[in-house]
Amino acid sequence: EPEVTQTPSHQVTQMGQEVILRCVPISNHLYFYWYRQILGQKVEFLVSFYNNEISEKSEIFDDQFSVERPDGSNFTLKIRSTKLEDSAMYFCASSEDRRLIQYFGAGTRLSVL
Amino acid sequence: KQEVTQIPAALSVPEGENLVLNCSFTDSAIYNLQWFRQDPGKGLTSLLLIQSSQREQTSGRLNASLDKSSGRSTLYIAASQPGDSATYLCAVRPGNFNKFYFGSGTKLNVKP
Numbered sequence: 001e002p003e004v005t006q007t008p009s010h011q012v013t014q015m016g017q018e019v020i021l022r023c024v025p026i027s028n029h030l031y032f033y034w035y036r037q038i039l040g041q042k043v044e045f046l047v048s049f050y051n052n053e054i055s056e057k058s059e060i061f062d063d064q065f066s067v068e069r070p071d072g073s074n075f076t077l078k079i080r081s082t083k084l085e086d087s088a089m090y091f092c093a094s095s096e097d098r099r100l101i102q103y104f105g106a107g108t109r110l111s112v113l
Numbered sequence: 114k115q116e117v118t119q120i121p122a123a124l125s126v127p128e129g130e131n132l133v134l135n136c137s138f139t140d141s142a143i144y145n146l147q148w149f150r151q152d153p154g155k156g157l158t159s160l161l162l163i164q165s166s167q168r169e170q171t172s173g174r175l176n177a178s179l180d181k182s183s184g185r186s187t188l189y190i191a192a193s194q195p196g197d198s199a200t201y202l203c204a205v206r207p208g209n210f211n212k213f214y215f216g217s218g219t220k221l222n223v224k225p
Contacts, residue, residue, distance in 0.1 A: 006156075031211065043157070043202065045212040056211050091156060098211050099164070101147065106156035 002026040004105035006092050012111045013082055021077045021108045023092030032075045033093040033102060034067065036060075043091065049075065050098075082112045115140045117205050119216035126193055127224050134188040134219045136203030141181050147213065148177050148188050149202040157202065160188070193223045 005024040013019050025032050034046040047057040049067055066078045075094075079086055089109050093102040116139040126132050136146070145164045149157040161170045161177040163186065169178040176189040190197060200220045204213035 033212070035213075042217050043204070043213075043215040045214070048211040050211070058212070093157075099145065101159050101162045102213065103159055104149070104157040 002103075004092055004094055004103050006090075006105035006108050008108060009106065010109045010111070012113065015084055015112055016081050019079050019082055019110065021079075021090050021092075021110070023075045023077075023105055024073050025075055025092065025094030026096075026103055027073070029094035029096050029103075031055075031095045031098050031102075032067075032069070033095075034077045035091045035093065035104075036088040037091065037107075038085075038088045046077070079110075082110075084112050086110060087112045115143075115205055115207050115214040117203060117214050117216040119201075119203055119219050121219060122217070123220040123222070125222040125224065128193060128195060130193050130223075131189070131191050132193055132221070134190070134201050134203075134221070136186040136188070136205075136216055138184045138186075138205045138214075140207065141184050142208040143181060144206045144208055144210075146177075146179055146186050146206070147204045148175075148186075149204065151200045151202055151218065153200075160201075190221075193221075195223045195225050197221060198223050 007022045032049040037043045047061045048055045064080045089107045091107045093104045095102045118137045147162045148160040163170045163179045174191040179186045200218040202218045203216045
């Protein structure tokens with residue numbers, strides 16, 4: 001069964017460093033998303049992406065964050081200068097259509113020290 | 114802003130029991146609602162998606178219902194098994210937005 005793949009599974013970084021989280025969505029999907037889950041808290045929406053542009057973003061997704069689809073298969077989330085409070089599990093998701101099921105990857109655990 | 118609440122926060126049942134998990138949301142103008150399962154330290158596995166025009170969806174031992182007007186959804190699990198132990202999350206997609214609002218989940222423990 002097709003799945004959303006995220007790498008790495010765990011990323012450790014120093015505060016102030018840039019990180020790039022990578023995702024390979026399901027191949028025929030057109031809509032891509034990033035969510036995050038701080039330990040013990042709800043899953044929160046960050047951004048949705050369609051047709052090579054951001055279609056929606058939350059108030060969390062400030063200038064420190066950016067997304068890109070550098071080629072036909074990858075979808076990345078960049079955090080420019082990480083803060084301690086960016087430590088969380090980051091989930092990538094994709095869907096064939098905005099009305100249909102969103103499929104989630106296994107997540108990348110980001111630890112900012 | 115849409116608020117999603119799940120009750121109870123935790124539930125422990127003996128194997129074989131039928132059970133119901135609850136999800137409520139504050140704004141009934143939703144597009145659809147999705148139920149997920151999350152195992153410890155793992156990603157989210159999609160279980161069922163209900164469109165706003167639907168009343169229920171079934172997959173195997175799972176049945177999800179939606180009452181949009183009262184802002185409620187339930188996930189019914191029949192004949193529970195220890196392998197069903199996980200956290201179950203409900204997520205609501207508002208009317209014209211391309212994102213989900215998640216509840217905090219119900220942690221289910223099915224005892225052998």
